[in-house]
Amino acid sequence: MAALAQASRGPLFLGGRHLLRSSGLFSRIQDGQSAAQRLSGVPSVQRRLFGDTKILVEFDENKGIAVMKLKSPPVNSLSLDFLTEFSINLEKLENDKGCRGVILTSAVPHIFSAGLDIMEMVGKSEAHYVEFWRAVQEMWLTLYNSSMVTVAAINGSSPAGGCMMALSCDYRIMAENPKYSIGLNETQLGIVAPFWFKDTLLNTVGHRAAERSLQLGLLYSPAEALKVGLVDELVPEEKVQSRAAEVMSQWLAIPGHARQLSKSSLRKPTLDRLVAHRDSDIQNFVRFISRDSIQRSLQTYIERLKQRKG
Amino acid sequence: MAALAQASRGPLFLGGRHLLRSSGLFSRIQDGQSAAQRLSGVPSVQRRLFGDTKILVEFDENKGIAVMKLKSPPVNSLSLDFLTEFSINLEKLENDKGCRGVILTSAVPHIFSAGLDIMEMVGKSEAHYVEFWRAVQEMWLTLYNSSMVTVAAINGSSPAGGCMMALSCDYRIMAENPKYSIGLNETQLGIVAPFWFKDTLLNTVGHRAAERSLQLGLLYSPAEALKVGLVDELVPEEKVQSRAAEVMSQWLAIPGHARQLSKSSLRKPTLDRLVAHRDSDIQNFVRFISRDSIQRSLQTYIERLKQRKG
Amino acid sequence: MAALAQASRGPLFLGGRHLLRSSGLFSRIQDGQSAAQRLSGVPSVQRRLFGDTKILVEFDENKGIAVMKLKSPPVNSLSLDFLTEFSINLEKLENDKGCRGVILTSAVPHIFSAGLDIMEMVGKSEAHYVEFWRAVQEMWLTLYNSSMVTVAAINGSSPAGGCMMALSCDYRIMAENPKYSIGLNETQLGIVAPFWFKDTLLNTVGHRAAERSLQLGLLYSPAEALKVGLVDELVPEEKVQSRAAEVMSQWLAIPGHARQLSKSSLRKPTLDRLVAHRDSDIQNFVRFISRDSIQRSLQTYIERLKQRKG
Numbered sequence: 001m002a003a004l005a006q007a008s009r010g011p012l013f014l015g016g017r018h019l020l021r022s023s024g025l026f027s028r029i030q031d032g033q034s035a036a037q038r039l040s041g042v043p044s045v046q047r048r049l050f051g052d053t054k055i056l057v058e059f060d061e062n063k064g065i066a067v068m069k070l071k072s073p074p075v076n077s078l079s080l081d082f083l084t085e086f087s088i089n090l091e092k093l094e095n096d097k098g099c100r101g102v103i104l105t106s107a108v109p110h111i112f113s114a115g116l117d118i119m120e121m122v123g124k125s126e127a128h129y130v131e132f133w134r135a136v137q138e139m140w141l142t143l144y145n146s147s148m149v150t151v152a153a154i155n156g157s158s159p160a161g162g163c164m165m166a167l168s169c170d171y172r173i174m175a176e177n178p179k180y181s182i183g184l185n186e187t188q189l190g191i192v193a194p195f196w197f198k199d200t201l202l203n204t205v206g207h208r209a210a211e212r213s214l215q216l217g218l219l220y221s222p223a224e225a226l227k228v229g230l231v232d233e234l235v236p237e238e239k240v241q242s243r244a245a246e247v248m249s250q251w252l253a254i255p256g257h258a259r260q261l262s263k264s265s266l267r268k269p270t271l272d273r274l275v276a277h278r279d280s281d282i283q284n285f286v287r288f289i290s291r292d293s294i295q296r297s298l299q300t301y302i303e304r305l306k307q308r309k310g
Numbered sequence: 311m312a313a314l315a316q317a318s319r320g321p322l323f324l325g326g327r328h329l330l331r332s333s334g335l336f337s338r339i340q341d342g343q344s345a346a347q348r349l350s351g352v353p354s355v356q357r358r359l360f361g362d363t364k365i366l367v368e369f370d371e372n373k374g375i376a377v378m379k380l381k382s383p384p385v386n387s388l389s390l391d392f393l394t395e396f397s398i399n400l401e402k403l404e405n406d407k408g409c410r411g412v413i414l415t416s417a418v419p420h421i422f423s424a425g426l427d428i429m430e431m432v433g434k435s436e437a438h439y440v441e442f443w444r445a446v447q448e449m450w451l452t453l454y455n456s457s458m459v460t461v462a463a464i465n466g467s468s469p470a471g472g473c474m475m476a477l478s479c480d481y482r483i484m485a486e487n488p489k490y491s492i493g494l495n496e497t498q499l500g501i502v503a504p505f506w507f508k509d510t511l512l513n514t515v516g517h518r519a520a521e522r523s524l525q526l527g528l529l530y531s532p533a534e535a536l537k538v539g540l541v542d543e544l545v546p547e548e549k550v551q552s553r554a555a556e557v558m559s560q561w562l563a564i565p566g567h568a569r570q571l572s573k574s575s576l577r578k579p580t581l582d583r584l585v586a587h588r589d590s591d592i593q594n595f596v597r598f599i600s601r602d603s604i605q606r607s608l609q610t611y612i613e614r615l616k617q618r619k620g
Numbered sequence: 621m622a623a624l625a626q627a628s629r630g631p632l633f634l635g636g637r638h639l640l641r642s643s644g645l646f647s648r649i650q651d652g653q654s655a656a657q658r659l660s661g662v663p664s665v666q667r668r669l670f671g672d673t674k675i676l677v678e679f680d681e682n683k684g685i686a687v688m689k690l691k692s693p694p695v696n697s698l699s700l701d702f703l704t705e706f707s708i709n710l711e712k713l714e715n716d717k718g719c720r721g722v723i724l725t726s727a728v729p730h731i732f733s734a735g736l737d738i739m740e741m742v743g744k745s746e747a748h749y750v751e752f753w754r755a756v757q758e759m760w761l762t763l764y765n766s767s768m769v770t771v772a773a774i775n776g777s778s779p780a781g782g783c784m785m786a787l788s789c790d791y792r793i794m795a796e797n798p799k800y801s802i803g804l805n806e807t808q809l810g811i812v813a814p815f816w817f818k819d820t821l822l823n824t825v826g827h828r829a830a831e832r833s834l835q836l837g838l839l840y841s842p843a844e845a846l847k848v849g850l851v852d853e854l855v856p857e858e859k860v861q862s863r864a865a866e867v868m869s870q871w872l873a874i875p876g877h878a879r880q881l882s883k884s885s886l887r888k889p890t891l892d893r894l895v896a897h898r899d900s901d902i903q904n905f906v907r908f909i910s911r912d913s914i915q916r917s918l919q920t921y922i923e924r925l926k927q928r929k930g
Contacts, residue, residue, distance in 0.1 A: 170835065187572050190565035198575055203827045207513045207576065208539055214572040215480065216564055229828055254836055255810035262807050262834040265818055266827065497882050500875035508885055517823045517886065518849055524882040525790065526874055 054082045055089050056107060064100040065248055066093050067241075071107035075114035078161045080128075082117070083135040087142050094146060100256060101248045102146070104169060105153035105241065110180070112154045115161030121289050122298045133285040136161070137278060140196060144168040145271050147260045149251040153244035154231065158182040159219060160193075166231070167200045170251065170263070173244050174222045175237035182225050187217030190297060194281060196274045203270060205229045364392045365399050366417060374410040375558055376403050377551075381417035385424035388471045390438075392427070393445040397452050404456060410566060411558045412456070414479060415463035415551065420490070422462075425470030431599050432608045443595040446471070447588060450506060454478040455581050457570045459561040463554035465547065468492040469529060470503075473540075477510045480561065480573070482540070483554050484532045485547040492535050497527030500607060504591060506584045513580060515539045674702045675709050676727060684720040685868055686713050687861075691727035695734035698781045700748075702737070703755040707762050714766060720876060721868045722766070724789060725773035725861065730800070732772075735780030741909050742918045753905040756781070757898060760816060764788040765891050767880045769871040773864035775857065778802040779839060780813075786851070787820045790871065790883070793864050794842045795857035802845050807837030810917060814901060816894045823890060825849045 056069040068089060070076040078086075093099040106112045120132045143150065143165065150169040157180045158166050166172050166182065174182065184201055186193045193201075193214060202210045209228050212218065225231045235243045251259075274281065288294060366379040378399060380386040403409040416422045430442045453460065453475065460479040467490045468476055476482050476492065484492065494511055496503045503511075503524060512520045519538050522528065535541045545553045561569075584591065598604060676689040688709060690696040698706075713719040726732045740752045763770065763785065770789040777800045778786055786792050786802065794802065804821055806813045813821075813834060822830045829848050832838065845851045855863045871879075894901065908914060 170831075187564055187568040190568050192568050192571040192575070195575060198572075202576075203831070205828070206516055206826055208515070211480075211513070211573070211576050212542075214576065215569050216561065217568075232832075251836065254807055258807040258810050258812050258837070259835050261812040262818075263831070265812070265815060266822075266831050266834065497874055497878040500878050502878050502881040502885070505885060508882075512886075516826055518825070521790075521823070521883070521886050522852075524886065525879050526871065527878075 053085075054079075055085050057089050057093070059093070059096075059099060061098055063249075064098055064252065065103065065245070066099050066101070067103045067105060068093075069105055069107040070113055073108050075111045076106055076108055076162070077114050077117035077119075078136065078139070078165075079117040080120055080132050080135055083132075083139045087135070087138045090142050090146065094142070094148060099148060101149040101151070101252050103151045103153055103241075103244045103248060104165065105244065106156050109156065111156040111162075112152075112158035112182075113162030113165055114157070115159050115163070118298060118302060122295060122302060126286055126290060129286045129289055130282055133282045134278075137196075137274060137281065140164065140168055140200075141271065141274065144200065144267060145264075147263070149248060149259075151244045151248050151251070153240045154180075154182065155237065155240045156180055159185050160189075163230075164193075164197050164200060167204050171233075171247055172231040173233045173235060173240055173247065174225060174231040175240050176222045176234040177237050178221055178223070180222055181219040182222070182230060183217070183219040184214060185217040185219045187214060188219075189217070189301070191294075194285070195277075196270070196281075199270045199273065203267075363395075364389075365395050367399050367403070369403070369406075369409065371408055373559075374408055374562065375413065375555070376409050376411070377413045377415060378403075379415055379417040380423055383418050385421045386416055386418055386472070387424050387427035387429075388446070388449070388475075389427035390430055390442050390445055393442075393449045397445070397448045400452050400456065404452070404458060409458060411459040411461070411562050413461045413463050413551075413554045413558060414475065415554065416466050419466065421466040421472075422464045422468035422492075423472030423475055424467070425472045425474075428608060428612060432605060432612060436596055436600060439596045439599055440592055443592045444588075447506075447584060447591065450474065450478055450510075451581065451584065454510065454577060455574075457573070459558060459569075461554045461558050461561070463550045464490075464492065464541065465550045466490055469495050470499075474503075474507050474510060476541070477514050481542050481557055483543045483545060483550055483557065484535060484541040485550050486532050486544040487547050488531055488533070490532055491529040492532070492540060493527070493529040494524060495527040495529045497524060498529075499527070499611070501604075504595070505587075506580070506591075509580045509583065513577075673705075674699075675705050677709050677713070679713070679716075679719060681718055683869075684718055684872065685723065685865070686719050686721070687723045687725060688713075689725055689727040690733055693728050695731045696726055696728055696782070697734050697737035697739075698756070698759070698785075699737035700740055700752050700755055703752075703759045707755070707758045710762050710766065714762070714768060719768060721769040721771070721872050723771045723773050723861075723864045723868060724785065725864065726776050729776065731776040731782075732774045732778035732802075733782030733785055734777070735782045735784075738918060738922060742915060742922060746906055746910060749906045749909055750902055753902045754898075757816075757894060757901065760784065760788055760820075761891065761894065764820065764887060765884075767883070769868060769879075771864050771868050771871070773860045774800075774802065774851065775860045776800055779805050780809075783850075784813075784817050784820060787824050791853075791867055792851040793853045793855060793860055793867065794845060794851040795860050796842050796854040797857050798841055798843070800842055801839040802842070802850060803837070803839040804834060805837040805839045807834060808839075809837070809921070811914075814905070815897075816890070816901075819890045819893065823887075 054070070054072040056071050057066055058069070059066040068086075070082075070086075072079070072082050076082070090102065093102055116136065121129065124132075150171075152166040152169040152172045154166055154172060154174040156175070159181065163182050163184050174180070184193050184197055186197075198210065198214060201213065205213065205228050213228070220228060220230055222231070222234050226234050233243070233247075364380070364382040366381050367376055368379070369376040378396075380392075380396075382389070382392050386392070400412065403412055426446065431439070434442075460481075462476040462479040462482045464476055464482060464484040466485070469491065473492050473494050484490070494503050494507055496507075508520065508524060511523065515523065515538050523538070530538060530540055532541070532544050536544050543553070543557075674690070674692040676691050677686055678689070679686040688706075690702075690706075692699070692702050696702070710722070713722055736756065741749065744752075770791075772786040772789040772792045774786055774792060774794040776795070779801065783802050783804050794800070804813050804817055806817075818830065818834060821833065825833065825848050833848070840848060840850055842851065842854050846854050853863070853867075
């Protein structure tokens, strides 16, 4: 059938792997050698595993698919170290022409990620808060903007920042274990999701569901999450990984350049909003988190967490 | 679980009860005494009922919940008096720190509200049309922007402006009586819903459903309204009030400040659009309603209504 | 019931049949005589059929309904001639006060339209590409902006530009033949739908479904298309036309002016985006299609099509 159309207006055709390349947001390797090659110091054909302590990356070069396993027990909290390592690893893959898809999953049983690490937000310096929040932004910008196919294999609970990670992928498969939950539940903790979490949720479930979800800080069971559109598919827990690989194969069968441009045309307005307000977003966070009242309530929350464990 | 995030950029952190406070739209009491106290002249602990002739307000101070009962027979038409009384009462509650939630319901059997009062729009002066339309705007701005939890207990039919009132709340429970209907049916009457009715509908049911709904002026049965997302829940008629109280309790269990900020971040763009175009919106209405052709068709409509009753 | 509201702000009240009239986009007949009358040279009462070779128009003046039958075998490709004829015929009807509704359907078995004609995009001059893309834009602007009720009677497959035609109507009825498919599948061919195809899809199925649909270039079976909201209704193949006529009658029972203003208030922002970027959109297309790599891949695609037929 003879059917043809053309790409979106503007700089999309300038292309390249990174959709925001011209924004200068991301540093990138310009020579032919991939980041992973240079870092590992071994020929790419033998490279198989890399990553430091918190993220395990398994890269299958034949298939062009990497699996990023979150392994920061007990709950894969998004600490500054975790976020930095995550973004660096994802950038590495982004700049490796051989890598076309990334599966995000957890190496910690029963938890995908518990979200932002509260310890980074209590009793620290203003400079630390700035650095931390920039790392949170960077992670979202890198993931939501990735030109690779990104599939979340959600094999555990995924509240708040953990849910945001999943929402930033192209496709979400969740274990149908009713003990797991997922959602942007910040409001329940007395805090508010930043505007770009909200925008990402809006893009996924629409305005009305986002309104209920954010006002109430809802955590959804897998079945509810499927119904509201927060995840795309449920499978038995033992099949999460194999199903993610299947879905990835389907997505990678699509012409890559056209797929990337389609993705960008839909996500760019949302990404641009944070890029345009990145500094004020950091300032807002720092001002908020530095408040005595917020610090006290976070302290209380931490005490309670410790007592529960004790 | 350690999960934390921060609120949206911009003036949200400036907070206060009223989300548009800085816009100067609403006058507000600055001292510690509530509007209701000052108006009733009695200590707040004894206050129980207030309201004039068209709105009955039952305020349970222990629970912090007010029920606003629309009681302007025969059909709770939104007349200038009704709208003014409604906005004043809602403002009173808004400024009363003890009030955290409002349930809107009808004291007239089988009708929630029939919408804008056509009598305000026929054979009146231009100045009257200006005043009337400003009151319609004020009602929507006050309700859609409320920092309190607002639940519509829809115990009767709710066309046009009545539907708009319900859509402006946070949650909608409708009696599952198939004789009732709800929808923005203005088009069926040969007129057009203003852009902020349209925006409110869009935020509730999405673009496609809004397009059909507005082009056809659709009135939905309770079952259809649930399916399209116009209401959130159906219950037997006798349970509408008790279910509204239950839902209110759930919503009030959420940390208030974070819930308000979440609500504002989602509704502010829609509110801002009317705030920015309030005068031109009034002028459009006045120009439209003053047309000979429109006046004639409204006259005809009124004659037919009278004959039906006669 | 007394319920009234007013139309959206801005130039909507300036009215006229064409919603974008003041934009100067469309040439229009200013005298009382309709385009069809002038072209056919016969009194309008006797006019029954017009159209050249690719579009058959059956106009029932008593009902005020025209049926536009696409009859350009083998697959109703949107060639430059086809598009021009389509827009001229639709404009004729638009300017004929007696015509209030248009049903789009196919006179070619099993295919509604296969989308843009690839032959217009290979080995031609830059001037030709400009003319072709302007005709594609014109068709969408005329159809999506029509003040008439437009119903798509989808009696065959409808990929890419064919799907776009259907999405630009007010209502979509599809034959429930599982051999048929519909969708914006450009990505599968290695190309990207223009931003206004994307916007039209977004307005129909929402952001999340559009993201999957465009990234994967999904073609939906009728049942899937109904589920995702790409079409409004499925009927047995032999009832597509009669059902379209029924639906048209329902829509024409609505007061026309109010319906048109409602439609415009929802579609205008989307239309305005192309109107504002029409030239750059053409330039983008021409630059893209002129690339050696694209020309080569289209050539290869055509060769394969020929071999299949051979």
